[in-house]
Amino acid sequence: MSQRTCLVVDDSTVVRKAARRIIEGFGFRVSEAKDGQEALDACRSALPEAVLLDWNMPVMDGITFLRAARAEFGPDQPRIVLCTTEAELSKILEALSAGAQEYVMKPFDADILRDKFTQAGLLEEAA
Structure with a gap:
């Protein structure tokens, strides 16, 4: 079975590196993008299974x-986890209704x- 893939999208290098370390620990092969356009281009060339996506980015x-x-x-690929400092319920609902x-x-x-x-x-759920 091929290794699972995750694209980490964040304009902060520090956040990308931290997320990469964690997600690689879950067994994923991780690639990075610094904004949504770079991420869209990356998905077009090789669609990842997962995307950890920052909300606030340039471009x-x-x-x-x-x-x-x-x-x-x-609607289902890639599976997108939106990652942000935006805490308002309206933002969370907007993200989920947009397909996160x-x-x-x-x-x-x-x-x-x-x-x-998970x-x-x-x-998988931890046993």
């Missing part, structure tokens, strides 16, 4: 990428990401 923000990805690739499978608040840690990836159907 193309997360919600714009999310809508474009859903229009282009369909899950939503994670910054700052996150391995336990939080494992939980969200809820999004990307990881």
